[in-house]
Amino acid sequence: MKIKLTLLSSLILVSGLVKAQDSLMIRNIYDEELVNGQCYSNLHYLCKNIGQRISGSENAQKAIEWGKKLMEGYGFDKVFLQPVMVPHWVRGAKEEGAIIKGDQRISVHIAALGMSVATPKNGITAPVIEVQSLKELETLGKDAIQGKIVFFNRPFDPKFIETLYAYGTAGDQRFAGPAAAAKFGAVGVIVRSLTESLDYYPHTGATLYVKDGVNIPAAAISTIEANKLSTMLKMRSLPAVKFYFKQNCQTLPDAPSFNVVAEMKGSENPNKFITVGGHLDSWDLAEGAHDDGTGIVQSVEALRLLKVMGYKPKNSIRAVFFINEENGDRGGEKYAELANDNKEEHIAAIESDLGGFTPRGFTFEGVSPALLKSINTNWGPLLAPYGSGVLAAGGGGSDIGPLKAKSKNVVLIGYLPDSQRYFDVHHTPNDVFENVNKRELELGAASMASLIYLIDTHGLN
């Protein structure tokens, strides 16, 4: 009994020491970041000196070169590029435009959806039919839809506390709406911008055509003007409302591009990996600050933090700037493919692609309730004082998703910032550096570095 007690108290002592070490390490990570953080100035450079960087563009290539140089400057063990072919969609040089033609002509703000085809040179003019869902297309049928522009106008549901769920449930209108409407003979599609915010920004984003379908042009309209159009359609006393829009986008042949990878080599398990990343490409309308410049600069910052703390990881740790998340996911797929080819074992992958807002925590994809409980019990108290205490079941992210198919034991983790402001700027001309808060960005980077440290030190099981 006495021996047992001694053993027990030794264990408690060791466990107490480990906790104190972890706590100290995490405090040091935050101190370094909040005093000497570099992610905010890196983001400034990316947004202001490079700017928009849609896949296949000259700017995307500039961003790749910038990313490689930045990583090399930090002196990690290895920096390399992973070649990958990416879609090359361009909005076109000529201006997009749209007009509601009712009893008066009202110019409205639209933006072609990513991967959409162009309208004919002189645009399309057609009567409009408003629907709230893809299902409603079936109810209405071909007779009602043929020859018309379908206007998807189901708003965000404000009752979701996390706006990501509102995006998730409204998003089918944008990514699947145009292909569905084409089946019923629609000549074009206008989609209400995916945001709860009432403003004049059209929110672009990818739409997916289907194989052997008719590809009809599709654009997003600002929420204020979606409301206006809807109101005019309801005024039956007026002449039938028509909608005109013109866009010049096209899909060019696939272009060569790259993921950019930095690596700190593991001292015990060099072939086991913990990866943290975001996506380097952005939509073409703005600077891609929150989507996903913040994820990029936070990822490399997490590695920088561990390096300047003198931390020697057991496992190899990588920061990955994935290419082509917005309209193809080719970078994420290539990374997983190469990991498989090279027989790299991935323990965990963390993705930051929900904006650089104040941290709330992390979501863990497909982990067992027991593991999630253990993560909460052991690491929750270490992260909660920094506002990152939410460690919940949830998605990882689309760049790291393909790793799962190749490596069943990998734990996919999404960085979870506060979501309230994200869809105010998401995919709009307003996604600019000025809307990122320095401390929020830094706290996120420090939380990622802390989680990587915990996973590397204690494992995930």
Next chain:
Amino acid sequence: MKIKLTLLSSLILVSGLVKAQDSLMIRNIYDEELVNGQCYSNLHYLCKNIGQRISGSENAQKAIEWGKKLMEGYGFDKVFLQPVMVPHWVRGAKEEGAIIKGDQRISVHIAALGMSVATPKNGITAPVIEVQSLKELETLGKDAIQGKIVFFNRPFDPKFIETLYAYGTAGDQRFAGPAAAAKFGAVGVIVRSLTESLDYYPHTGATLYVKDGVNIPAAAISTIEANKLSTMLKMRSLPAVKFYFKQNCQTLPDAPSFNVVAEMKGSENPNKFITVGGHLDSWDLAEGAHDDGTGIVQSVEALRLLKVMGYKPKNSIRAVFFINEENGDRGGEKYAELANDNKEEHIAAIESDLGGFTPRGFTFEGVSPALLKSINTNWGPLLAPYGSGVLAAGGGGSDIGPLKAKSKNVVLIGYLPDSQRYFDVHHTPNDVFENVNKRELELGAASMASLIYLIDTHGLN
């Protein structure tokens, strides 16, 4: 044994039902707020149609009339004013200005500290002595300070996770610095703006002179220009730097003003009160959006929510628009005095005065560890899904603070929003409506209504 078991399972059943009722009520509160919330449009009116409303001003009176009318419109059981005399400080009609006079003349942005005296009509020009703390004044002594302008330049400590602590530890420079410097013969004081943000906004805020002290003029300087001044002072090769500033502020005789109070009468304990409030006055430089327009509109919204849900409170519930928090706290003192005179028993008071940012939770002042634990156990799981799960020891707020002296059992509670962005706008010309996010504001209002419901239904013990 059997009876006991039955009793136990009944208790569990009842407890389960109560939790389900609470959970449903809170969900309904959030639904109502996120779908039909009025606090954002109320804030818009306050900011854009009234604007700045410093105590004693015509605009403060307009805000009082607006607040009363707003409350009356919601049909609460009682709406009334509490008369109180308030300080009446004015910045003055003429422009403030400052120049660093080194090898060149550099105009810089200043703002007189609230309650400061004016400079002489032609301003003050004097050599500058930079200090990092009030203590340093003692080290330097009268010989070094006499006849000079003292420049307090200790920056925010970025290592605090909550910026409120950084404010707390740097704040003495502003509120006590001028009085302390005057004792050593300084002729004026310039204080580095209380923010970590590097920008050109001077942040005003109250300074406190001491009885029988010499009142010297004091102003805040923007952080970028504080850095510039500091750099110039360190360039010993240049001629000694002088600083010139001019301000025209003055303190007029106290003015009549009012707290504005709305009340829902308690069905069981009409003389027991739960109060929620913010302050109606603001600094004069901007619209007082986050400080404290958001607290005002959230407080009345909390009552509106309970009313539209058809909730009949056991205890009386009040929303209070306190006057004069910024430069006197007279409204808070008057409220406590009248509560005492009228023998009102206050169970709890909640204050929202840390900005209208995304909610984190609430802080409880001076409650026992046992009570705090019970609050966390019972209410934590109900509030955490809404992002308001932090229920920690901490401050209540300066408007509700005086209640404690009069009513020992009152629990003082501070609404705790995320603090990262607050000192970017606090007391600056940039504290405007546009910097408030609709959903963040609404989530805060719903969290306050939910907490009031829980306190009213279950008590606080």
